[in-house]
Amino acid sequence: EAGVVQSPRYKIIEKKQPVAFWCNPISGHNTLYWYRQNLGQGPELLIRYENEEAVDDSQLPKDRFSAERLKGVDSTLKIQPAELGDSAVYLCASSLTPSGNEQFFGPGTRLTVL
């Protein structure tokens, strides 16, 4: 069984530039999560999808962050414009059930904003 796929693995951009991350969850997993992980910290939830619906985006900084999951499968997270403080690892996860007691994480995208 293929795991959660993310791309790119690394991204370096200058501040004020836009950036996008892509995630393909495990087949059959209807629940998808985007997390941000700062160095030395645990993952922090940005947004959770049930199929194509964003059911929890309370922690997504909506002034610069956006996400979509148009067909309820793969998802894109965008930052525009990026700020220095956005440097982090962006993790995508999926779960078979909405409870998310067992979440499967992708390898993440390490973003560096210069």
Add this chain to the structure above:
Amino acid sequence: GQSLEQPSEVTAVEGAIVQINCTYQTSGFYGLSWYQQHDGGAPTFLSYNALDGLEETGRFSSFLSRSDSYGYLLLQELQMKDSASYFCAVRAGSSGAGSYQLTFGKGTKLSVIP
């Protein structure tokens, strides 16, 4: 909101047993999860406790006391490959979308030495 406390670092000898504690403060508690993350890698699910008591999975065991808002991860017969960060995470919140939110602690970096 939720808060979790776990030691930042633990060092143990190969073959020994180590316990990583986690205390939490939250409302609407549903359960406690543990994840392992190697440097540069993705978090990997280890266990989930919703009820009081000990759950054993191979060399790893996880314990929960809901009345004490406390849990721990027990690793036996430590191996060098167990060197990683270990995160406790609470599933908590009010009914609805928030009840499925997972909040992670800052992680405990375990170093296994020969």
